[in-house]
Amino acid sequence: MHKPTIVVVGNGMVGYKFCEKLVAKTSAFRIIVFGEESRAAYDRVHLSEYFNGKSAADLSLSTEAWYAEHDIVLHLGNPVQEINRSTKTVHALLGDTFEYDYLVLATGSSAFVPDIPGVEKEGVFVYRTIDDLELIKAYAPNVKKGAVMGGGLLGLEAAKALIDLGIDETHVIEFAPRLMPRQIDSAGSAMLQSKLTDLGLNIHLNKSTAYIGGSHKIDALHFNDESALAVDMLVISAGIRPRDELAKLAGLHTGTRGGILVNEKMQTSDENIFAIGECALYENMIYGLVAPGYEMADIVVNQLTGGSKLFYGYDMSTKLKLIGVDVASFGDAFITEPDCRTIVFEDTHKGIYKRINLSTDGKYLLGGILIGDADAYNMLLQTVNNKMILPPNPEDLILGSRGDGEATGAGVMSLPDDALICSCEAVTKSAICGAVNDGATTVDSIKKCTKAGTGCGGCIPLVKDLVAGTLKANGVYIKNVICEHFDYSRQELFDLVKIGQIKNYDVVLDHFGKGDGCETCKPVVASILSSLWNEVIVKQDTIQDSNDRFLANIQKGGTYSVVPRIPGGEITPDKLIVIGTVAKKYNLYTKITGGQRIDLFGAHVNDLPAIWEELIDAGFESGHAYGKALRTVKSCVGSTWCRFGLHDSVSFAIEIEDRYKGIRSPHKLKGGVSGCVRECAEAQSKDFGVIATEKGWNLYICGNGGSKPQHAQLLATDIDKETLVKYLDRFLMFYIKTADPLTRTATWLNKMDGGMSYLKNVIINDSLGIAPSLEEEMQQLVDTYHCEWKEAISNPDMRKRFSHFINAPEEKDPSVQFDTMRSQVKAKDW
């Protein structure tokens, strides 16, 4: 049977979405896709993440196999060059001519490059495709000063990318008198500008560029006001131009300022040719966002499969995080009094600006702008889109309610059923709640069965709330449970295991759980078992995370790292030599870690026992870098050498590290001891920190580095060593017994009712009457310490586990490969 042929020109985000939606509905068409880029469609919205470690494959929207599976013929690196409407054929670059019954143009847009002398110079880039980013990345290492032309949404995103690339000085040049003139008002621009300036960005407004200087490479920007700025790289982000050249050539109607004219069926002036995405001009408007493009794709699929769905424009509300600053605009953001009533909240200290526009009768929300704090965005947008009646004090919408503590508005559950929650995938509230009722009770499962949240991801907080809300409405009590196999929190399970004196995972599962366990509950139970009984963890190796199972951290490529304990960071020359010798022998990469010790990377799993044997012979012990356990107690040199040192911080750090070494906990534990208030050991950024004073020691607890740094808080001042260790015993054991899995001490404290004063009462005043038992339990752990590696290498059965091929134990994994860098090995990129 003859299937009608659809030719799709452009394999960008919208072109791809069209194919996905079409094949989901019907297999009645032959589909042929032409893409100009050499890559299949990828996620342009998250393009900048390419600079934060995402690969082209991570960004890819699909796989070659997917196209093949759906019989879609994909021609990449092969742009269509001509459309012949009379013969209904297209002609592509690589030669052939193809017939079509329907043609879908999804050619997107390109970066607009203004006609300024010098734009062709080396060091001038645009920001649109992965290829552009690769060029920028390759050029950036020699750049000291970079600039972005354009202070709009994409320009600021490009500026962030330059910062991420490590360019010391980044400038933004904007022609208009303010930033993001199309999305936010001038008060919002001013607030955004001051926040971005604080973050190190140099912003130049009212600047029009006359020419780009430099012989063949850019060396400066020269402006019309005679001023100049020395830069060695420029990214132009001055807007987009719809790619309508092909359409124009074929005689289709286009707009005077670009764009292929379409009607509400997304038909061009030729009824067999459709245009969708950023190349389409609907009612004088180019929709430069992905969600409206997806809607257009849906309209065409609907039309081709006999439906009658039409396009009526699309909401252009946006929320973004620009260089760490929230920016959102929604609904009618620019309407002003007297056509509306406006409420503005401004906090220049914190850099927050919020504006909402209400209907003149105060009943409805029309739109608004949020800078610095956009948490309320999703709910406000829903309130506009669903024309919800406002509460009596609408200012609460942006201020939060003050007084009786009741949450503002009625929350997500009050949204109408047809409220659009995920605009990228057009999923409504009722679809999500329906899926929950059908058994999809996690965000992951909702993503899978409704696709909500799989586009830009902006609606995920709302989806989460809807899942929780629906479950609650169904009378399901939502408890902080470990996973589908255990209906208990970690703390509850800890107590149950303790009371039952259980020492084995399968028995715990039989008694308190169901199913066969998983990668979430196994390590949690493993951690509970070792915090309680402190047995050798490799006895139950298969319930441990890979790192704990092989007593080493797994690395890119499948090798492992070796981190011997160096208590307090103190090491003898002889031991240093041993580390060097071992590293050389097994060809390991060595690096001084941020925790004052030495990491040896790139060990084959087969070599681990021999490496450790040599280290242990020289007096080293496992450093537990692989475990949720005590890591390091950092020290500063202290009174033994330092002219300011008040006490011997190194000896105390070693003493503490030796006391708590090997102890398993809900998350890793780190400490520090400084010899005076100058704090060279950074003790206040640790789970516990000790600082010498004239009269003794100060003890700080619950600090954290990592992605959300938090300073430790003072627990006790001027105490002696014995008291300090006693308080530490109580603190650590209380944490180990009560914290949720993978919760650091800082987060544990943040979630604790009563906070620091409650914790202080428990530890110092023994308000719960458990201090003696906490101390006893800790002492028991200290007394049962063993070096895990020592046990592993001296037990032949355990040693046998350290091989890659069980049927060829001598052979190493042939897929492991290294590069070299600065005369050491390095894992091959993935």
Place this chain on the structure above:
Amino acid sequence: METLTEINWILACYTDDVPENGGACIKHGDEQIAIYNFTRRQEWYATQNLCPHKQQMALSRGMIGSAGEHCEPKVACPFHKKTFSLLTGECLSDDDNCQIKTYPIKVDAGKVFIGIAC
């Protein structure tokens, strides 16, 4: 229609080579095959050792368990915890589009055999 292919059973290893409720890897020519000893269920499974996510030879070092009401047996890759069904090889984590190969497996008198299609 079901296609019938001849299956060639190869001796992969001995039962006590594979840890209880865990996996181990064997070499078959240039192929790496992960074998799982699901002691809790008295079941054995075999899949490719390569995790399709970042092309890491790692699945045999992953944790096994079950998902859902029907207790679908699965393995989680140690790198980024993508999970795969041990029955079908389907990726159970939210970004699907990847599938791993599974192999028939049988145990006889302490010996583990894997079926290789020929």
